Amino acid sequence: xxxxxxxxxxxxxxxxxxxxxxxxxxxxxxxxxxxxxxxxxxxxxxxxxxxxxxxxxxxxxxxxxxxxxxxxxxxxxxxxxxxxxxxxxxxxxxxxxxxxxxxxxxxxxxxxxxxxxxxxxxxxxxxxxxxxxxxxxxxxxxxxxxxxxxxxxxxxxxxxxxxxxxxxxxxxxxxxxxxxxxxxxxxxxxxxxxxxxxxxxxxxxxxxxxxxxxxxxxxxxxxxxxxxxxxxxxxxxxxxxxxxxxxxxxxxxxxxxxxxxxxxxxxxxxxxxxxxxxxxxxxxxxxxxxxxxxxxxxxxxxxxxxxxxxxxxxxxxxxxxxxxxxxxxxxxxxxxxxxxxxxxxxxxxxxxxxxxxxxxxxxxxxxxxxxxxxxxxx
Amino acid sequence: xxxxxxxxxxxxxxxxxxxxxxxxxxxxxxxxxxxxxxxxxxxxxxxxxxxxxxxxxxxxxxxxxxxxxxxxxxxxxxxxxxxxxxxxxxxxxxxxxxxxxxxxxxxxxxxxxxxxxxxxxxxxxxxxxxxxxxxxxxxxxxxxxxxxxxxxxxxxxxxxxxxxxxxxxxxxxxxxxxxxxxxxxxxxxxxxxxxxxxxxxxxxxxxxxxxxxxxxxxxxxxxxxxxxxxxxxxxxxxxxxxxxxxxxxxxxxxxxxxxx
Numbered sequence: 038x039x040x041x042x043x044x045x046x047x048x049x050x051x052x053x054x055x056x057x058x059x060x061x062x063x064x065x066x067x068x069x070x071x072x073x074x075x076x077x078x079x080x081x082x083x084x085x086x087x088x089x090x091x092x093x094x095x096x097x098x099x100x101x102x103x104x105x106x107x108x109x110x111x112x113x114x115x116x117x118x119x120x121x122x123x124x125x126x127x128x129x130x131x132x133x134x135x136x137x138x139x140x141x142x143x144x145x146x147x148x149x150x151x152x153x154x155x156x157x158x159x160x161x162x163x164x165x166x167x168x169x170x171x172x173x174x175x176x177x178x179x180x181x182x183x184x185x186x187x188x189x190x191x192x193x194x195x196x197x198x199x200x201x202x203x204x205x206x207x208x209x210x211x212x213x214x215x216x217x218x219x220x221x222x223x224x225x226x227x228x229x230x231x232x233x234x235x236x237x238x239x240x241x242x243x244x245x246x247x248x249x250x251x252x253x254x255x256x257x258x259x260x261x262x263x264x265x266x267x268x269x270x271x272x273x274x275x276x277x278x279x280x281x282x283x284x285x286x287x288x289x290x291x292x293x294x295x296x297x298x299x300x301x302x303x304x305x306x307x308x309x310x311x312x313x314x315x316x317x318x319x320x321x322x323x324x325x326x327x328x329x330x331x332x333x334x335x336x337x338x339x340x341x342x343x344x345x346x347x348x349x350x351x352x353x354x355x356x357x358x359x360x361x362x363x364x365x366x367x368x369x370x371x372x373x374x375x376x377x378x379x380x381x382x383x384x385x386x387x388x389x390x391x392x393x394x395x396x397x398x399x400x401x402x403x404x405x406x407x408x409x410x411x412x413x414x415x
Numbered sequence: 416x417x418x419x420x421x422x423x424x425x426x427x428x429x430x431x432x433x434x435x436x437x438x439x440x441x442x443x444x445x446x447x448x449x450x451x452x453x454x455x456x457x458x459x460x461x462x463x464x465x466x467x468x469x470x471x472x473x474x475x476x477x478x479x480x481x482x483x484x485x486x487x488x489x490x491x492x493x494x495x496x497x498x499x500x501x502x503x504x505x506x507x508x509x510x511x512x513x514x515x516x517x518x519x520x521x522x523x524x525x526x527x528x529x530x531x532x533x534x535x536x537x538x539x540x541x542x543x544x545x546x547x548x549x550x551x552x553x554x555x556x557x558x559x560x561x562x563x564x565x566x567x568x569x570x571x572x573x574x575x576x577x578x579x580x581x582x583x584x585x586x587x588x589x590x591x592x593x594x595x596x597x598x599x600x601x602x603x604x605x606x607x608x609x610x611x612x613x614x615x616x617x618x619x620x621x622x623x624x625x626x627x628x629x630x631x632x633x634x635x636x637x638x639x640x641x642x643x644x645x646x647x648x649x650x651x652x653x654x655x656x657x658x659x660x661x662x663x664x665x666x667x668x669x670x671x672x673x674x675x
Contacts, residue, residue: 368590372597374605375590377638379622380459381615382467383586 043067051075051098059083059104065090071097074128079103084111085132093122101130105160112137112166113151116144124149134162135183142171146178153182155206163188164205167195175200186228189215198222208233208259209250212240220245225257231276233259240266250276257298260285260308267291270414273298279321282308291315292414300326300366309333315412318342318361325402326366332402336361340408348409359407362398364391419491419501423508427480433516436472440465440520448524454533455625461521462542462621466614467582469546470553473513474578477557480509482567492675502558502670506663510554514547521546538624545617548655552613553578555662562669585612602637610651613658620651 040063043049048068052075059079063069063086076099079085083104086095093116100113113132116122116139123145129135135151138144146165155161164180165187167173173195179202180186186202189195190213197220202209209225210232212218219241225231231247233256234240240263247257257276258268262284269291273279279298280290283305290313295301301321304311306329317340318324324341338354339361346357365384368375378384391398427433443464447457484505491501521543522530530536557574564570589608593601609615623642641647 372593374597374601375593377605377609377619378586378590378615380463381586381618382463383583383590385463386583 040064040067040069046092059085061086063088063090063093063095066092068094069096069098070094071099073097074099076101079113081105084109084115086114088114088116088119088122091119091121093119094125095122095127096125097127099128099130100132101128103132103134105133107160110134110137110162110166112162115139116141120144123147128152132162134166135164135180136166138165138167138170138173140169142173144170144172145174145176147174147176149178151178151180151183155183158184158206161206163211164202167192170195174198179203181205185209185211186225187211189213189218191215193217195219196221200224201226203227205229211235212237212263216240219243224248225250227251229254230256230259232257233261234263234266235259235261236263238264238266242266242268242271244270245272247271247273247276247279249274252277256281260288263288268293272296273301278303280304282311284308286310288312289314292412293317294414295319295321295324297321299323303327304334305329306331311335312337314338316340317411319411323363323366325361326370327362327399327402328370330397330399332399334402336402336404338406338408338412339404340411341404344407344409346407353409355407355409357407358403358405360392360395360398360403362402363388364398367398417504419496419504420508420511423484423505424512427509427512428515432476433512436513437516437520440517441523444521444524445527448528454525454528454530454535455538457525458535458538458542458621459625462618465517465521465542465546466549466618469513469517469549470578470582470614473510473550473553474557474574476509476513477554478561478571478574480505481558481561482570489675498670499667502562502666503663506555506558506666509558510551513550513554517546517550518543538621541621541624545620545655548659549613549617551659552655552662553581555659555666559662559665559669562666562673581612581614586615589615606638606641610654613655616651616654620648 045065051071053073055076055078057078057080059082074097077085079102081102081104085100085103095114103111103113112134113129113136114124115137118140120142124136125147127149129151131153136146151164161184163185164183165175167189169191171193176198178200181203183205184207186205186209187197188211192215194217199222201224203226205228207229209228212234214236216238221243224246226248228250231250250257255277257273257279260282264286266288268288271293274296276298278300279295280302284307286309288311293316296319298321300323301318302325304327306327311334313334313336315338319342341359341361344355344359346355348355365388444461447460451457525539530539556577560574561570564573609619619642623639642651
């Protein structure tokens with residue numbers, strides 16, 4: 038290619054065609070633009086595009102067939118220790134890692150389509166992989182068939198907006214040790230787990246859709262050791278477990294809708310000071326389960342479709358507190374095998390008895406202000 | 416035997432109760448479908464009703480029918496007809512007429528609603544099949560109890576007790592034993608336990624068909640591996656068949672010895 042001959046800040050326009058090339062190194066600031074998505078085929082040999090300069094625009098290519106390596110993280114497009122780049126409008130097919138950012142800041146990844154055919158977690162890579170980055174914008178990408186759709190490790194102050202992450206083996210989006218990040222308006226569908234947020238602080242999660250993450254070990258959203266996050270305006274539908282929280286503190290879970298999930302929430306006893314308010318719980322098999330008889334979280338003003346109380350003063354808030362943990366879901370937490378008795382009449386009876394006079398389920402876990410009607414969001 | 420079966424069958428099918436029984440399922444099915452607009456939800460709700468009601472109706476009808484037609488049985492016994500045919504004919508007469516009400520009452524609403532478009536044909540089929548099995552099993556049990564007990568009150572009480580045990584108490588013991596044995600790997604034990612109660616067995620078969628299996632997590636994987644594959648299915652239906660055949664054999668054995 039023409040990179041060697043180009044001066045810094047030149048524009049290179051590549052005409053349509055198929056180029057079998059790999060280990061392309063972009064070592065000066067260039068605008069590289071493909072017309073009608075020229076194909077760069079790595080022939081499963083090695084890495085394809087490596088950006089080793091600041092201020093590169095890489096736009097409009099089809100990058101395909103990256104080699105598979107167990108030692109090196111070969112990627113379709115990699116930015117290594119450089120800043121201020123834009124990767125836009127590309128198609129990445131069958132790339133081991135799709136777009137790989139390493140110690141790079143202020144980068145925009147927009148409108149890319151990434152598709153791979155990951156068969157198992159061991160020999161597959163992530164769609165968009167970020168390691169030690171800051172101020173990254175990931176917008177309107179579509180990622181499918183990787184191990185993790187988007188992977189964040191030590192990434193600060195970045196935003197993930199309106200992406201679609203679908204059919205990835207492990208997680209749709211995965212945070213590790215990443216703080217002050219936002220993800221807004223994304224759709225996570227049919228992944229092993231929609232989103233996993235681990236060991237991270239101050240994550241804003243807003244207006245996302247978590248759909249069809251269904252299977253024996255699948256979750257919509259997985260929290261592990263996260264603090265001070267906000268989860269609002271999201272929709273959870275048809276997930277085996279919509280939210281699973283382990284050791285997570287001070288999270289605001291507000292204005293979300295949980296519909297037709299197996300478990301809407303599984304909050305472990307080591308979670309505290311979380312606020313769960315103004316959510317709608319509709320048609321879930323279990324609304325809430327926990328493994329502790331103490332409650333250290335605050336539940337209020339939620340709508341629970343199984344609430345059977347009354348509202349005499351007509352203020353829209355039920356006069357009797359609601360206990361979202363049913364005896365059976367508590368028992369399953371203790372003895373998983375007991376699930377074989379799901380929907381048995383005996384279980385219905387003891388659930389009823391427990392509802393009238395709670396003995397085993399957490400006494401203090403209750404919604405003091407259950408809503409009579411659905412919470413309406415704008 | 417066919418004559419007796421026919422007589423008993425038409426006697427029952429003409430009776431009010433069969434029609435009420437049919438109408439009950441028909442109306443319930445309709446209401447559930449048109450309220451929920453979701454075939455698989457309607458099947459789950461109908462399952463809850465079916466598995467408590469079919470055994471109960473089978474039990475009550477079995478006992479009542481036997482005691483009410485005692486004179487008729489005595490009359491038949493005076494004729495040169497083998498005992499086997501009399502009792503088998505009467506038993507089949509009741510169970511088939513009840514099953515017919517169940518079959519029609521349950522399938523018609525779904526067919527009207529458009530079952531074949533929903534892709535849930537298999538789960539409804541399992542629901543109806545297990546409902547029919549339960550009818551046969553509990554009618555046979557009731558018949559046997561009535562045959563053993565001359566005293567109507569005692570017989571009735573015992574039959575209801577058997578139903579109560581299977582529908583409620585067994586699950587309590589089940590849960591308690593799971594609780595006590597939770598230190599051990601108990602998945603296989605749980606599968607074995609469920610084979611010993613036809614109501615539990617039918618319930619689990621449907622739950623696994625309705626994609627609720629994923630809810631069961633890791634342990635569910637063990638269950639659905641057993642009940643989900645063909646050999647597990649076969650074993651389950653074999654267990655249901657044994658549950659039907661054994662009480663019938665008991666009826667026959669008792670009927671040979673019984674002194675009327």
